[in-house]
């Protein structure tokens with residue numbers, strides 16, 4: 001996906017390297033190879049490749065990763081502006 | 097794309113067991129073309145597995161016995177009926193009723209050591225999985241994702257930890273297989289926490305390839321996904337199949353837009369002129385069509401080659417080209433104000449639609465989309481406002 005790059009320096013992804021136990025799960029689940037695990041420590045190697053899907057965070061057994069996952073869908077975001085985050089529905093055939 | 101009808105000859109082709117799905121396809125399934133219309137058509141006799149009140153899927157060959165009860169054995173080659181259905185659903189017909197019942201299925205004649213592949217109950221996804229398991233003996237555990245694909249369902253949490261645990265228990269999978277491994281598509285990881293699945297039902301999650309087509313190779317490599325199997329792609333074909341969906345979603349909005357256009361076009365010196373409304377609406381509709389083509393077709397297709405990272409910028413580029421074509425088309429017919437309005441509108445619509453496409457891509461971060469929208473929407477609104485003013489102004493001037 002190196003050909004497809006989105007806006008840089010926006011992702012909410014954070015890694016607490018101190019908590020990492022080096023299981024390698026983040027590296028295994030990330031579809032954009034954002035992580036690399038070396039000598040039982042995870043490192044972020046491509047921060048701007050992150051699309052905030054949240055797969056790494058929910059699969060980290062040490063809870064060393066945080067990210068605000070969300071719906072990157074314009075229709076949803078417009079709704080959340082108008083009606084507030086709680087009432088915005090992806091709904092509509094527009095969303096998946 | 098590979099030909100879906102191509103017979104792969106590594107195992108004896110299984111003819112569909114009974115049913116009317118023969119190799120000749122008649123236009124209406126219930127009317128065999130070369131049979132007398134009311135004579136007994138033996139090929140259409142009920143199959144032994146049919147039960148009152150149920151419809152037996154055409155892709156089920158038979159049921160095999162397991163310690164947890166009968167499990168349907170499904171074909172690994174798609175029939176024309178599957179291909180037809182998949183095509184229709186791609187075009188947006190019947191998009192929300194395209195699912196199979198959740199539960200356990202199998203391909204080939206799997207034993208207690210055969211792999212278990214987990215998937216969604218969207219039929220398009222299920223079809224891709226069974227097709228890629230051609231010539232294999234495997235179990236397919238279908239989760240209830242309400243007819244939604246793995247990626248989107250995982251994002252919503254329906255393809256998730258709890259559903260896997262529930263489904264493993266409901267199907268009594270532990271009685272059917274001796275091992276304790278589930279092959280879960282990697283994109284499901286958004287909803288599935290591997291360590292919680294193993295805590296919840298004792299099965300270990302093995303992350304499978306991102307794309308169902310790679311399953312066969314993945315199994316052949318001893319459950320190893322190479323780097324290419326683990327990255328999402330967004331190929332020309334993958335972008336192209338999204339175009340009909342994008343356009344379909346416009347439906348209702350288009351109606352309102354046409355109506356608004358008609359009203360705005362009729363306003364002029366003489367209060368409201370139907371002739372002017374009709375004549376000028378045509379030009380306006382051409383701009384709408386150009387904007388849609390530029391924003392919902394050209395921008396997605398040309399995505400990697402268009403300048404800019406923000407999709408709104410990419411849409412502005414394609415929109416500008418489309419807008420210029422509209423100008424050339426109406427150069428002789430329209431006044432300066434109208435030309436300005438047409439151009440602004442085409443560009444704004446294209447930019448907005450391209451921005452909308454962010455929701456369909458597998459690489460845009462929500463934070464980024466929101467940032468882009470905060471900047472782009474005011475500009476787009478300004479352009480639309482400008483074009484409306486110019487359009488009405490032209491009505492009075494002309």
Ligand code: SF4
Pocket residue numbers: 019020021022023024025026027037041042059060061062063064065
């Ligand atoms: S999943 Fe968590 S614990 Fe495991 S390597 Fe990644 S950061 Fe470290």
Ligand code: SF4
Pocket residue numbers: 013029030031032033034035049050051052053054055056057067
């Ligand atoms: S949020 Fe998704 S894309 Fe970002 S690092 Fe985690 S797994 Fe990768």
